[in-house]
Amino acid sequence: MDWRDRITATADVSHGRACIKGTRVMVSVILDNLAAGSSKEPILANHPSLVLDDVDAAIRHAAAAVPTRHEPRQPR
Numbered sequence: 001m002d003w004r005d006r007i008t009a010t011a012d013v014s015h016g017r018a019c020i021k022g023t024r025v026m027v028s029v030i031l032d033n034l035a036a037g038s039s040k041e042p043i044l045a046n047h048p049s050l051v052l053d054d055v056d057a058a059i060r061h062a063a064a065a066v067p068t069r070h071e072p073r074q075p076r
Contacts, residue, residue, distance in 0.1 A: 006057035
């Protein structure tokens with residue numbers, strides 16, 4: 001699954017923040033819940049418009065935003 005198929009960001013929905021397509025559920029809300037220790041099931045229960053693939057897409061979207069290569073710090 002490609003997260004880009006499930007996530008969108010447009011200026012007229014949630015001030016341009018990344019959301020699950022067809023909803024106003026922001027990716028950040030899903031990630032905040034996961035970071036707070038919630039499992040996927042309660043997130044899905046609290047947001048009935050979501051499916052499991054949406055939560056997985058939010059995780060993959062976050063992973064894509066993190067650089068995968070560590071650059072050594074330059075001396076000052």
